[in-house]
Structures are given as structure tokens and as C-alpha cells.
Amino acid sequence: MADEITPRRDPIKSSVGNVAAQRRRQHAITVAKERREAVVRTKRLCRVGVGGGGDDQLTYDDDGDGGDMMIDAEQSILEAQTCSAVQDLQLAMLFQGKGAMQKRVAALREVRRLLSRSEFPPIEAAIKAGAIPLLVQCLSFGSPEEQLLEAAWCMTNIAAGKPEETKELLPALPLLIAHLGEKSSLPVAEQCSWAVGNVAGEGEELRNILLSQGALPSLARMMLRNKGSTVRTAAWALSNLIKGPDPKAATELIRVDGVLEAILQHLKKADEELATEVAWVVVYLSALSHVATSMLVKSDLLQILVERLGMSNSLQLLIPVLRSIGNLVAGDAHVASTVLVIGQSITDSILPALIKCLESEHRVMKKVCLLLLQHEFGLVLTRNASMQEAAWVLSNIAAGSVEHKKLVYSSEAVPLLLRLLVTAPFDIRKEVAYVVGNLCVAPSEGSGRPKLIADHLVFLVSKGCLPGFIDLVRSADIEAAKLGLQFIELVLRGMPNGSGPKLVEKADGIDAMERFQFHENEELRCMATKLVDKYFGVDYGVDDE
């Protein structure tokens, strides 16, 4: 035993080879660890904001934090900390000695950390303390990557602030855009595109400035990269940038070499987050630019979108996909007449996909889905109030052929629609009513009243849809009331053997219509009065007694 123990320590004077190899390996492990953390961090950050409301306010800047742990006192401490962090940064920028770079990065990191804190990041305090010129300086060419990253990150968070705060970034925009180029490392380009995206999200004025400074081609080229997170962020920034209302940017984007191919390719990828952002780009392209729409419909985009609609369950993804489909259908007559032809596989597969979406618990999705149903399968009852989106201006109703309606009528959608007509919240009910109402009419020839599809009407009324419409008549929403009245007219006119008026009376329809006698809206007042006069005039009920 004792013979073996004699401990020998390592001599202080040892060979450098031993330590060095060890350190080198340790370094490799540390680097791998940092990269793993970077991947996780990106994944985490990308979620920020997207999860929230699910409507089209796609902003990374709103962290959706309703946290209650932060109190005012903490806020003022935070502001004080921010102020001193900016001062530290200033000192670090002046410092030229050993480790200057580290000092700068450490100071930047502290500013960034503070700007990433809480739901009320101390942006104003940072700006007041003079952060912007310092940050711009940090973005200068040839700066180390870490410094660029931190500075761009700070700007990303500042850009997420109030409009006047975002505008403070104006002097930084040329540099941010310059770092989007191929010469930058991917993480830097990605972070800068994020910042640019936030700036673009602020409004038309800033969007136009970014466009005039050439942000679009650089971001567009980032779409051609094959790193998921880069493309995702670029796509998100682009959708903010082309939001319009001027369609020029959207047209410019689709004309960039390779962008259309990249869109199609990314949309096919398994990565749903990526597909989501790309789909939003398609939403804006198709909503704004005729050039883009006509290029998009000529590709197999619609096929890809319909496939995704059928396969995915991700709400985030389905909404832009639905909207894109809607825009394409609305925007180009070619689609409805030649692509969505009855009997073609794409037409067959789109309906089940839409039904699946209708079954979703999500209100926005239901609504988008109903809008799409209305549009694709023909909206006849007039609808003139402006809808949420320009894309839905429904001037062209050619799509609604009788065959399309028959397809919907014979699908599983009907029971679902009838159920929704009773149980769903008002806004959804209204959209359901449009679809159901439309199923009963065919496009009119000339300017006359729409033609009835009698068997559809009889069936739907027998399933109890009438009270739903009468409910709408009672609503304060003029558009909904009008729709209700239109449907009542159909029932009164179209039900066989003159059974219409009885049905309407039974469902308290007369009472509902009489309310319009003194209604301020003239059109409704006239419609209601005419109907009551025509079907429930003096002669009404005489036969029965």
C-alpha cells in the first residue's frame, strides 16, 4: 500500500503542451455550449409576440406580458440603471486601452439586458441618456461580431417602443440595412433584419424611408438563405415592410430574382414557424399587388397552400394560409374559373380543409374561414360595408357558380354551419349567415333579384335556420340586419305553397320587422316596410279565419 501512495504533484515548471491541449479541448466544448444556448435563445425569442392575439398584428415587439410583479418603484430603479448603463457605454467607447472591446461588449450587453426587461422597457430613459449615437457608433463597419449583435439587439428593442421612440433610430437605419448584406455573418444579419422589421412595423412613413434606403433587396436576398431562423426573421421583416398601402414594394419584392421560388420552397418545409412567416409575406403580396398575385397564381402556390391547410394544426400558420388563399381567389379571376374547377382535386381537398378550420376553437380562424367560404363559393347577397381588409372587397362574384354551392351544400359543412348560426358569437354568426344565405341563391342574370335554389332553402329552413336570421334583424348592426331581412325575403318568397309568411310570423319575424318602421336607415326602413306590406298586409290571415 504505502509503496504506491507517495503523491507526486505536477511540477510548477511544466510543458506548455499539456495545458494547451487540455485548454483547446475545453474551448471546443465551451464553444459548442455557447452555440447550443444561442439556438435555444433564438427559438425562445422568436416566440415573443407571435403567440398573442393571433390576428394580423404580427409584431415581435409586443411581449404580451401582463405581469403584475413589476411595480412603479422598480420602474424608476430600472430607469436609473439604464441611465448609468448608457453612461458606462459611453466611457467604454472612449476607452482605448487593453480589453477595450470586452469593455464595450459588456457595457452594450448591460444596456441590451435592461432594454429587454419587463413589459415596459426603459427605452425613453435610454434615448434621453444618449444611447442612440453610441449604438450607431457600435454598428460601424469592421466591428467585432459580438458588438454588432448586441448593438443591433438594443436597436431591435428600441424599435419596439412607441412611435416617437422608434423614429429616433433614423440615423441608424443606413447601417442596419448595410449589415443585412451577404458580407455580414448570419446572426448579425438576422438581428439587424429583426430591428428593421420592428421599424417597418411602425408605420408608412418609416416604411417608405426604409424602402428608399434599399432595405428591400437585402431582406429579399436573405429569403434565399437556407437557415431557418434567418429566413423566418427576414420574412417577418419583409411582411412589415411591404404592408403598403402603396403596392410598389410588394411588386418590387416579387420581382426580385429567386424570391418566388424561395417562397414556394420554404412553404413546403416542415418548419411551421418558417412557413407561417413566409405565408404572411404571401398575404401581403397577394393583397396588394396585382403583379404579384398574377405571378403567384401561375405557380403551384395554391396547391401548396391547400395542402398545408389540410395538414397543419397550427393556428399561427393556418390564418395566413387561409388569408392567402382568399386573396388569391379574390384577386384573380383566373383562379376561380380555372383552378377551383369542380371535380379537380384541389377543389375537393379545399373544402374538408376549410371544414377542419371551421371546427377550430379559434374565433379569428373561424371568421377567416367563413369569409373564404363565402367568397369561393359565391356571395350573392350584397354586402357593401367595408370589411376588415381590402382583400375582401367583393366585387367579383363570378366564383359562385351553382355547382360550387352544391358542393358545399352536400358536404359536412352544413350541419356545422347550422350549429354555429345558433351558438357562435355575433360576429361569427353574421359570417355564417352570409354563407348559409348564399347557399340558397344563384347568381342573378342581369340586375334582377337573385334566383332561388329552392331545395337548399327548404332544407335549411327545415333544419331551423330561420330564427338565426331573425335574430340578426334585431341586431344593431345594419349590415347584419340587412342580411336578415334579405333572408326573410327569400323565405317569404321562396318557400313552397306560400308557407313562408307563417314560418316568419311563428318565429316572431313580424315584430322584428316592424321595429324598422321608424329606423333612421332609409334602406332598411323601406325594405322592412315593403316586406310587411306585401306579405302581411290587410289580406294576411284572412284565409285562415
Added chain:
Amino acid sequence: MAMEVTQVLLNAQSVDSTVRKHAEESLRQFQEQNLSVFLLSLSGELAGEDKPVDSRKLAGLILKNALDAKEQHRKYELVQRWLALDMGVKTQIKACLLQTLSSPVHDAHSTASQVIAKVAAIELPQKQWPELIGSLLSNIHQVPAHVKQATLETLGYLCEEVSPDVVDQDQVNKILTAVVQGMNANEVNNDVRLAATRALYNALGFSHANFSNDMERDYIMRVVCEATLCPDVKIRQAAFECLVSIASTYYEKLAPYIQEIFNITAKAVREDEEPVALQAIELWSSICDEEIDILEEYGGDFTADSDVPCYYFIKQALPALVPMLLETLLKQEEDQDLDEGAWNLAMAGGTCLGLVARTVGDDIVPLVMPFIEENITKPDWRQREAATYAFGSILEGPSPDKLTSIVNVALNFMLTALTNDPNSHVKDTTAWTLGRIFEFLHGSTVETPIITPANCQQIVTVLLQSMNDAPNVAEKACGALYFLVQGYEDIGSTSPITPFFQEIVKSLLHVTDREDAGESRLRTAAYETLNEVVRCSTDETASMVLQLVPIIMTKLHQTLEAEKLSSDGREKQNELQGLLCGCLQVITQKLGASEPAKYAFMQFADQIMNLFLRVFACRSATVHEEAMLAIGAVAHATGPDFAKYMPELYKYLEMGLQNFEEYQVCAVTVGVVGDICRALDDKVLPYCDGIMTQLLKDLSSNQLHRSVKPPIFSCFGDIALAIGENFEKYLMYAMPMLQSAAELSAHTSGADDEMIEYTNLLRNGILEAYSGIFQGFKNSPKTQLLIPYAPHILQFLDSIYMEKDMDDVVMKTAIGVLGDLADTLGSNAGSLIQQSLSCKDFLNECLSSDDHLIKESAEWAKMAITRAISV
């Protein structure tokens, strides 16, 4: 029932290999056919006084090997096998063993004592063989000295093999009494006294209760100190070894004895034979170790609670200790620099002086400076070398304020000495001292720079010149250059090294080609220095780094073309391949970090990968660790295009993951799988079945070194991040593994520091896996699949929070997992999180952490949770 095995055992040691192999084969068959009889026969052989000593010894050795193995898995099997043996057989074997202790034949009783300790190590924890210690102790009073000696040796081995908690305090007391009595000066037989002293060394770990008792401790210390004065040198050495062990195990009990300890050691260092003097120095080094640890724990904050207070023994002993150590520095051996394994008084003294400097800081400087000033210019090389060595030794510890002015003066002197001193020993130490100066007093954290534009060129020139000196001097010059360039690693975009870059690289490459580069590890030092030069270089020299690629590739290519080599030649070739792969790894990492350089580097990627695959192929049995590391760097630089190398690389990845024996290779390969996942993203999917299978096998194996397990878990996370919801099919395998590992690592009660450290590594790996899986599944329709695992994960977070012993890294990862869980599962997790016992406290604690990384993760987690709860 026992069989006659004498002849077979003798044959097994025959010089005739045919006879030997035949005998070995018979023994193996015998063991397989009837283990009980086999072991019984061996114990009979060992006990047989009429048997030849050689057969007895071998019988004992085979018995010992039947009870224990180095490798954990095998060891477990052997323990189970012994426990399953027939009780009667075991009783007979143990009786033979105890009987052998009384044998006058030294080899027989000495072997028996080791076997007894092995049996005890198995049986005592099972509460079997309770009479063992009693019967050993009764032997102590036997008249024949050899029985006493054998018994004390057995007690020593027993204390070494058996864990202290399976022996009653009562029995510990009796063992210690017997041992200390045997050490006593009254013991006339030196063999007995030596055996007792060595036994005490092992018994010290059992003696916590006794060391807490003043009287018993005084007695033990008195006996040990006495033994350091024994006329027998072996006993003196063994006694000092006991003192060294006491100094580290019972540091807090040393105060009453420290004066005497100093006296004894000072005398031994100055007068005693070298093995004893070395132990005397070691004792002070051990006290330094303890105080450095304690002071580090204080962390400069002296009000902090530490389990053990610092008694500042070193500081108090300083005025006497330093002169004693300085004297040893003059006792160099002529050629110690040429012998890598050398260890002598001067080396031990300098090493101890370095530790003293780290312990006391500034206080050492005035005590050493006069010695340096007096000796550094003396004609005797020993004095010049000792002075330089003393200077080099104290450069870590004292503050830069204290050292800078001295170093500024010394630097010029050192540079001149390195060029002009006639003695290569002095030059060797001078170059090393320069390296220490650059290591500790140069770099971005140092306020007043030692190296200025005025002297930089001179320094580089002198170092490059010295690379043509003798191999040992050149090796140290490389080391100095290594630390010189390291000091510029964060310099920014312009480095003072840039003007000399080309010349430095040329010189280093020239060194690697020296005929004698195999001596003094010169070639290794040159390559590692080259690596550091590359790693710390700036973009200004990127094009020159790029030019290195084909040069290193050619060298690697040449090693692959070498004709048939001797085994020695193969080993050297292997080492060289490792160095070249390491160099390519560093270059790849460097060039891959900047976009324009990466683009230029990519033209070589195919060729480099081709070379690495050939390196693997020419080592049929195993995968080269360095090549694997380099491949990780290439994967990162290449990104998704790395997919084209996968078909060929895959089998080597698999081989690496299967390499249990060289676990570092396995660990490196696991890391590279992570790199590849990040590079390929979902393109890694086709290889995941194979990789996951292998990783799961690794985890279930008890052969694999435990240090590889945490990275394997992290690797699960990497894979999940890359392939997202496709990880689904592995969930049913990976999750239970994670879950059971989580349960194991949730509690650490009673574990020592090392175990707690490992546990935290394990926790971190598990948590990284969870994070990766959650983030991978995020926004996929399959998140539902993860819901069933959430309660357990939250419970795991709860329990590690409650345990209060996680380190900062675990804390950061853990709070991140909480956020990931909320983020991915959303409202499904909301109520679970609200029900969690401690998650709110945990979150608040992290939110108020000083560590900004923890804070950042916590803020993110808070946001994710708020959202999950509000939906």
C-alpha cells in the same frame, strides 16, 4: 473437495509458453466448471505451508482477482458472484485466509492480507463476516512478529478497501489502538512498526471521531511525530506521509501542532534523505492547498461563512518557510530538464514556493527578492538558475501593483539571459519565467502593460531565436510565445503581433520539422503554440491563416502515405496526426467565424474531410479524438452543406459513440453529434435513428464512464432542436431515461463536493434535453404528446429548487426549462405551473439574481408563464 492445483499454478508461471498457455487454459476451465471448488482449492494452496511459495503467491493473486476488478461493471459482477457462493465454501475459504496470516512466509501472508481486505470489502457492507475484525485484533497480541506485521498490514488494507461507515466506532477505536500501539517507539521490530505506520495512513479516514477528541488526537499526533524521527528511513517516510494526509484531512485541528510540525519538517528538508525531505515539502504544499481552497471560498469576503476557518499557517510560518524553500532550489540535478519524469528537492521546493505565493500574495515578494538579487548574476549556474526559478515561481499570487515595477526591470535581464547565458539549464528556466510573466502580467485584464510597442519586437525576436536552441530551451520558448499571444486574444481588430505573424508562423513550422523535435515534447509545444497564434489572431492576418491550411493538410497527407511502420513509429505517427488534426480544428474554427474568411476556407472543406476520414480509416480499432473535434469545427463552418459528408462519416460517428474504453473519444463524438445537429438542422433526420439508438445504449451501459452521460442528455436536446416534432418517435425511450436520471439527481444529501459537482452536471444535461425537446416541439400540433411528462418535470424542478445546492449554470437552465414548458404547452401547462410548490419562489429568486444570464432566462420564463396562465 478441494483439488490439487500446485503443478498447474507452477506451470502457469513457466518460461515455456506452451506449458504456460496450457496451464492457463486448465485454470480457466476449472474456474468455469466449478467456481466453488476452484476458489476453495486456491485458498487451500495459499494456506499450505508445504507448498512452493510461487504457487501460493499465484493462488492468492487469482483469488484476489476473482473478487475485484478495476472496471465498475466487472467489479459488480464479481461481487454478486461471491455473494451467491455457498456459505460453507466461503467459510472454509475465509478460514484458510486467516490461517495464512500466521505463515512465516512473507509472500504468503502478505498476499493473504490483501485477499482478506477484498473479501471484507464485499461482506462487511452486507453485515457478513462480523467476527473478522475481532479475530484480527486478537492476533495483535501474538508473539511472532510476522503475525503481528501481517495483521497490521491486513488492517491497513481493510481500511483502504472498506468504507468507514460500515465499521462501528467501537471497532474503529480498537483498530486505531492496535495500529498506534504498533507504531509506538516501544515497538522494537521495525517491520511491525512500518506496517503499523502504513496502516495508520489508511486508517486516518476512519478517525474523525478520534481526531475530535483532544486526548486521542494528541496521542496519535505524538506517535506520528515520533515516528518521523525513527532511525529507519522507510518508517520516517511513512510517518511523513501520515502527516501530509493529516494536514489535508484534519487541517482545522493542526493549530496546536504547527510549531512542532515546522521544526520536524525543517530538519527533514535540510538533513534527511531525499524521499523523506520530499514528503516534508509536500506537507507544506498540502497546507497551501487547503488554505488556497478556503480563501477562494471566502472569495475576498472575509465575513462569509466557510465550514473551515483559515488559520493562516502559511502566513505565520512565512519568515522561516521561505528561506527553507529557497535553499532547496540550489539542489538541482544536472539533467533534470531533459527527464520528463524528474522530481527532486529543487523541483518540489519551487512548486511549494509557487503555492506559498498563491496563498499569501504580496507578502512573499520582499522575502524572495533578496535571494534573487544576490544570486542572479553569480558565476555558478546553480545560483543563477535558482534565482530565476524563484522569480518565476512567485509570479502568480502577488498583485500586479507589487510585481509590475520589478518585472519591468527583470524583463530586459531575462531577454539577455535567454540569448547569452552559457548554461542551457538557466536558459530553460529563463524562458519558462518569461512565459509566467506573460501568463500572469500581460493581457487585457492587466492595467499597466508590461509589453509595449517599444519592446514587443525585441521579445518576439529573442523568443524566435531561442527556438533554435536545445530542444528543452526551445520548448520553453514556445511556451513563452504561447502566453504572449494569448494576452492579445481580445485585442480587437488590430494586434501588435500582426507585423510578426508571418515570421512567427514560419519559425514554429520550422521547429515542428526539427530532427530533434521529438525530444522534450518540443513538437507538441510548437503545434500548440501555432494553434494559439492562430486562435488569437485578428482579421488582418486571416489570409495568412488561410495559407496555413494547405501546408497542414500536406503534412497530414504525408503521415497517411507513410510506409509500414514499427509500433514505435506508428505511435509517433498517431501523435503527429493528432497534433495536425488539432491544428486544423483551430484554423477551421478561426476562419469559420468570419464570413469572408469562411467563404475562402470552404474551397478546402472537401479535401480536409477526406483527410479526416482517412485518419479514421487507418486506425481500424478506434476513432481519433482530435480528428473528431476538428470535424465538429468543419460542420459548424459548413452548415447544411455538411450533409454531403454524412454518408461516409456516419460509421465513424457510430464507432466513436460505441467506444466505451476510451471514454474521451465517446464524449468528443457526442459533442460532435451536437455540432452536426446544429449544422444540418432537420437534414440530420436520416441519421437520427442510428444515433439515438447508440446514445440510448450508452446511457444504459454501466461500462461507460459517468462523465459522458451529462453530454449525452444535452445531445438529446440538440437532436430535438434540430428535428423538432420528428423527435416524437424517440420520446418513449428518451423520456423514461431522463425521468429516472432526474430522480437520481434530484437529491444529493450526504454527497461530497465532487458528487455534488457531478450531480449538477447531470442535472444540467437533463434540463438541456428538456429545453431542446420543448423548443423542438414548439408550435407543432404534437405538443400534446409532451403534456403527460410535464408534471414530472415540474416536480423535478421543485425538488432541485428545494435541495438548495444547484450551481448557477443549473439554475439558469432550470428556469429556462420552466419557461420552455410554459411556452410550448401554453394553457395546458398553466394550471400545472400554478399548482407547483415552489415555481413562483424559484422564479422570483432567479429574477433577483446577480447573474445576468439567470436573470435573462428568468425574465423570459416569467413572460412565457404569464402568457400560459392568461390564455
